[in-house]
Amino acid sequence: MNKLPTLKRPGLPGWLILSGSVLLVLVCLFPFWWMVLSSVKTLRELYTVPPIWWPAAPTWENYRTVLFDSNIPRYFLNSIIISVGSTGLALVLAIFASYGFARFNFKGKPLLQSFVLVGQLLPTAAIIVPLFVTLRVLNLVNTYWGLILVYMIITLPLSVWMLTSYFKNIPVELEEAAIIDGASRLECLFRITLPLSLPGLASVMVYAFVTTWNEFIFALCFATDSSVKTLPIGLAEFSTEFNTDWGAVMAASVVMTLPIAILFLSMQRLFVGGLTAGATKG
Amino acid sequence: MASVTINNVRKSYGELEVLHGVSIDIADGEFVVLVGPSGCGKSTLLRMLAGLEDISGGEIAIGDRVVNGLQPKERDIAMVFQSYALYPHMTVEKNMGFSLKLARAPKEETRDRVAKVAAMLNLSDYLDRYPRQLSGGQRQRVAMGRAMVRNPEVFLFDEPLSNLDAKLRVQMRSEIKQNHHRLKTTTVYVTHDQIEAMTMADKIVVMHGGIVEQVGSPLDLYDNPANLFVAGFIGSPAMNVIGGKIRGGGFVGEDGTRIALPFAATDFEERNVTLGIRPEHLLLDAKGHAAEIITVEPTGAETQVLLRLAGHEIVGVFRDRILHKPGETLHVSLIPERIQLFDGKSGQRIDFREAA
Ligand SMILES: Nc1ncnc2c1ncn2[C@@H]1O[C@H](COP(=O)(O)OP(=O)(O)OP(=O)(O)O)[C@@H](O)[C@H]1O
Ligand SMILES: [Mg+2]
Numbered sequence: 001m002n003k004l005p006t007l008k009r010p011g012l013p014g015w016l017i018l019s020g021s022v023l024l025v026l027v028c029l030f031p032f033w034w035m036v037l038s039s040v041k042t043l044r045e046l047y048t049v050p051p052i053w054w055p056a057a058p059t060w061e062n063y064r065t066v067l068f069d070s071n072i073p074r075y076f077l078n079s080i081i082i083s084v085g086s087t088g089l090a091l092v093l094a095i096f097a098s099y100g101f102a103r104f105n106f107k108g109k110p111l112l113q114s115f116v117l118v119g120q121l122l123p124t125a126a127i128i129v130p131l132f133v134t135l136r137v138l139n140l141v142n143t144y145w146g147l148i149l150v151y152m153i154i155t156l157p158l159s160v161w162m163l164t165s166y167f168k169n170i171p172v173e174l175e176e177a178a179i180i181d182g183a184s185r186l187e188c189l190f191r192i193t194l195p196l197s198l199p200g201l202a203s204v205m206v207y208a209f210v211t212t213w214n215e216f217i218f219a220l221c222f223a224t225d226s227s228v229k230t231l232p233i234g235l236a237e238f239s240t241e242f243n244t245d246w247g248a249v250m251a252a253s254v255v256m257t258l259p260i261a262i263l264f265l266s267m268q269r270l271f272v273g274g275l276t277a278g279a280t281k282g
Numbered sequence: 283m284a285s286v287t288i289n290n291v292r293k294s295y296g297e298l299e300v301l302h303g304v305s306i307d308i309a310d311g312e313f314v315v316l317v318g319p320s321g322c323g324k325s326t327l328l329r330m331l332a333g334l335e336d337i338s339g340g341e342i343a344i345g346d347r348v349v350n351g352l353q354p355k356e357r358d359i360a361m362v363f364q365s366y367a368l369y370p371h372m373t374v375e376k377n378m379g380f381s382l383k384l385a386r387a388p389k390e391e392t393r394d395r396v397a398k399v400a401a402m403l404n405l406s407d408y409l410d411r412y413p414r415q416l417s418g419g420q421r422q423r424v425a426m427g428r429a430m431v432r433n434p435e436v437f438l439f440d441e442p443l444s445n446l447d448a449k450l451r452v453q454m455r456s457e458i459k460q461n462h463h464r465l466k467t468t469t470v471y472v473t474h475d476q477i478e479a480m481t482m483a484d485k486i487v488v489m490h491g492g493i494v495e496q497v498g499s500p501l502d503l504y505d506n507p508a509n510l511f512v513a514g515f516i517g518s519p520a521m522n523v524i525g526g527k528i529r530g531g532g533f534v535g536e537d538g539t540r541i542a543l544p545f546a547a548t549d550f551e552e553r554n555v556t557l558g559i560r561p562e563h564l565l566l567d568a569k570g571h572a573a574e575i576i577t578v579e580p581t582g583a584e585t586q587v588l589l590r591l592a593g594h595e596i597v598g599v600f601r602d603r604i605l606h607k608p609g610e611t612l613h614v615s616l617i618p619e620r621i622q623l624f625d626g627k628s629g630q631r632i633d634f635r636e637a638a
Contacts, residue, residue, distance in 0.1 A: 173367035176334055181381035181428070182355035195371045 032257070039063070039250035046246050062251035071226055072252050075234035078223075079213060080259070081144055082230060086151035087208040090159050093152070094204060098163035099189055103175070113164075120157040124217055135222055142225040150218050155208040162207070166200030167193060202270040210260055231256045284345035284358075284435040284468055285310045286331070292339035293326050293492075300326055302492045303340065308485070311466045313459075317479040318489035319515070324472040327489075328438050331470060332361050344435060360429035361438040364445065366421045368413040368428075374400075375409040378427045399427045402461070419450045426458070430465070439471040443478065455482060476516050480504070488512050510629035513558050513622065519586065522564075522596035524557045525626070533557050533623070535592030539571060544618040554626025561586070563620035564598035570615030575608050587612065 038046060040058040066072045100106075101113055131150055132141070140146035174196070175188045183191065194201070216232040223229050235256070238249045286308040293301035301323045308314050316324045329335040331342060333354035342349050349357050360381075369377050375396055376383075382392040400406045403423045413421055422442060429437055442458070443451045459482055462469055473479055479486050480500045488495040488503065488511070496508040500516075507513035513521045526535040531546035533555070541557060573589040573596075580586075585604045589596055589612060598614060606612055623632045 171365070171367065173363050173365055174369060177361070177363060177367040177428075178369070178380070179334070180332060180354045180359070180361045181432075182384040187384060192369060 035250050035253050035257070038246065039254050041247060043245075043247055062247035063255075065245070065248045066251045066255060070234070070248065070252075071229070071237070072231070072234050072255065074226065075229050075231045076255065078144070078228055079230040079256075082147045082151065082228075083209050083212040085144065085148040086155065086212050087205055089148060090152045090155045090208045091201065091205060094156060094159035094163050095189075095194070095201075097156075097160045098167055099193065101160070101164045102167035103172070116157045116160050119153065128217065128221055131218070132221060141222055142228055144228060146222050147219065147228065147230070150222060151208075151212040151215065154215075154218075155211050159204045159208055162204050163197070163200055166197050170196050199270045202267040206263060206267055209263060213256075213260060286436060286468060286470065287343040288327070288331075288340070289342070290340040291327070291330065291337060291342060293323070293330060293335065294338045299338075300492050301330075301338075304489070304492075304494050305340075306487055306494065306497060308468060308470065311468055313462050313469045313471065313482060313484045314487060315479040315483035315485070316470065316472045316487045316489060317474065317476055317515070318495075320474060322489045323492045324474070324489055325440055328361075328440050328470060328472050331436070332359055332438050333357050358435040359438055360432050360434040360436075362425045362429050362440070362442045364441040366413075366425040366442075366445075368421060368424055370413050373410050373412055374405060374416070374424050374427075377413070377424055378431050380428070381432045395431050396427075399430045402430070402464075403427050403457075418446055419454060422446060422454060423457075426461070430461070433467075435468065437467050437469040437471075439469065441473055442471075443473075444475075451478075458482065477518060480516065486516070488515060490515075506631070507558075507622070508631055510556060510558070510624045513624070513631075517560060519561050519597045519599070521558045521560050521622075522594070523624075524559075524592050524594045524596070526555065526557060526592070528553050528555055528623075533621075535594075537593040539592035541571075541592070541616060541621070542618055543621060543623075550632070555632065556624040556626055556629070558622040558624060559596075559616050559620060561597045561599040563617045564596075564600070564614045565617060566600060566602060566613070567615035568613050570613045572611050573614055575606050575610050575612050577608055578604055578606065580604075589614065 037053075037055070039062050040060070041052075041055045042057070042059055042061070045052055045055050097116075101109065131153075135141045135146045135150070138146075140149065170193055174192050175183075178188045178192050214232060215230075216236075219230045219233050220236075223233065231252070235249055235252055238245045238252065286306075288304060288306040288308075290303045290305050291301060292299060292303055304323075304327060306314070316327065318324055326335060330337050333349070333352060333356075337350050344357060344359070369380065372380065375393075378396045378399065379392045382395065396409070397406070400409055403426065405420070405423055405427060408416060408420060408424075413424065416424065422445075425442070439458075443454050446454060455478060458471075471478075471482060483500055485497065486500055486503050487497050490511050496503060496512045498506075503512060503516045507516060507521070510523065514523070524533075524535055524541075526533055526539075526541075528534075528550040529552065531548045531551075532543055533541040535541065535557075571591055573591040576588040576590060576595065578585060578587050580603065583601075585600050585602070587598045587600065587604055587606075589598055591614070598612075604612070624630065625632055
């Protein structure tokens with residue numbers, strides 16, 4: 001089948017490239033490795049100096065603490081509900097907004113488009129109070145909907161921007177052909193444009209999900225009840241005034257990292273892109 | 283099948299008018315080719331027929347329905363795009379059946395019709411492939427098949443062959459023609475290639491700068507071009523033109539060369555005119571005009587010679603083998619009956635035979 005065109009390899013020797021790549025990967029992965037390692041160490045081993053590289057007796061004790069003696073499972077559920085909810089909402093709204101921006105010409109489009117980005121430019125500290133006041137008036141403090149809406153607001157601008165440029169790169173003729181074949185605008189969107197935008201949709205999904213999954217400040221302010229607290233807050237709760245249960249923090253971190261890792265691995269195939277090959281020209 | 287009537291159609295993009303009142307009548311089952319140089323508005327007109335562009339003025343009717351306000355899908359047309367515009371995420375079969383699927387036709391009927399058209403286009407073996415797994419010619423055929431499956435009133439083609447190599451283009455040209463003979467569907471075909479226009483059309487519409495220069499059968503346009511533009515555009519190599527005056531009933535070139543006309547054009551005494559003569563209407567003639575040879579290009583069957591005559595470079599095509607070298611002199615004469623005269627200012631053809 002037709003392979004992607006590749007550039008000729010630069011003149012660097014193979015071993016140099018290989019060892020460079022290995023080094024880079026090691027540096028990037030080291031924190032994760034340390035996290036996993038620490039999560040199976042005993043408390044004593046955690047504080048040993050110099051640090052030990054392999055625990056004598058790996059223990060599941062930290063995971064037991066996290067899973068059965070803490071609020072982490074509940075927070076995990078909260079995080080899932082809030083992240084999935086806000087990602088889904090942002091994705092749906094971004095699809096329609098971006099399609100409009102990408103395919104139609106209307107008065108004030110450039111202004112509106114730059115307005116979308118302005119939201120992104122405001123510093124967190126500047127919008128946190130107005131948002132809190134708004135949520136309180138709407139009775140949404142300490143609710144799932146409160147955080148879902150807030151997260152949607154912060155992820156929507158960039159999502160719209162990303163999707164707009166993705167849609168613009170899909171040849172208009174494909175939609176024109178579909179229109180001539182008898183498709184309505186919505187059918188064009190759902191049967192032609194969206195299937196061809198899967199890589200773009202995947203990027204937006206991953207971006208929105210990771211952003212909301214890791215968000216701390218808004219969660220800290222708008223979700224003070226343990227029924228809606230999210231995982232980042234949960235991690236912080238292991239630190240008390242006097243000590244921090246690092247083992248539990250590390251185990252909880254592993255738990256928190258898993259969904260992101262799974263998300264990335266499942267989407268990886270889509271990021272490769274190149275879905276419109278063969279659409280146009282000979 | 284249906285006739286198409288285009289009546290004084292205009293198109294503006296904001297202030298800029300690109301079609302200045304175009305009128306064309308297309309009979310039921312006719313194969314009409316819109317031809318013209320780049321930017322003359324062919325695609326725009328076709329897209330207005332399809333319903334992809336708004337009509338700024340005038341009227342388009344398909345059959346006896348005015349379609350100005352109708353959506354593309356209500357117009358019963360099918361279009362083949364220059365870039366094919368195949369849906370890359372669908373197999374050939376899905377691509378061809380897409381319109382029927384949208385129309386919620388029964389599955390078996392869709393399959394049957396796709397299979398029938400695929401067989402007609404030699405695509406039966408490729409139904410499960412994706413567009414990226416096809417060659418340019420196969421993609422072209424799928425694009426055509428997608429249009430044929432719907433059995434529309436009118437086929438629209440926008441330069442469907444321009445992405446193919448020369449040999450494939452000739453082959454697809456005759457395939458499109460054959461399909462037209464079989465289906466007899468009214469067809470509007472856009473191209474900027476005058477050979478495609480000559481070989482395929484029942485009727486050619488020559489466009490230029492947003493207006494129609496001439497409408498007629500291929501040979502009619504070739505033999506009786508309405509003006510210098512059509513004369514230069516239709517035919518390859520192009521018609522030779524020589525500027526001059528009418529004097530003493532004959533033509534006198536700018537450098538004083540006298541060329542005999544078939545009739546005494548005495549009514550036009552001293553009028554500035556342009557003389558046109560097709561390359562194949564120059565004859566080797568020992569008593570003719572002396573012309574300097576610039577280049578000689580034998581193509582086997584015939585020889586093309588670039589000559590300097592009456593101060594102009596003109597091309598002659600001769601069946602005889604010409605063994606002269608550049609710089610030598612060739613004696614040629616113009617077949618008087620084949621000479622065309624065009625007004626020096628407007629470029630319109632002067633029908634001096636009638637006038638004389
Ligand atoms: N969206 C547009 N806005 C402004 N002008 C346009 C637009 N589309 C086309 N034009 C202009 O309209 C004229 C006709 O364009 P059109 O595409 O119909 O030319 P064409 O005859 O198909 O040429 P080609 O052989 O190059 O395809 C051109 O001068 C072009 O610049
Ligand atoms: Mg065009």
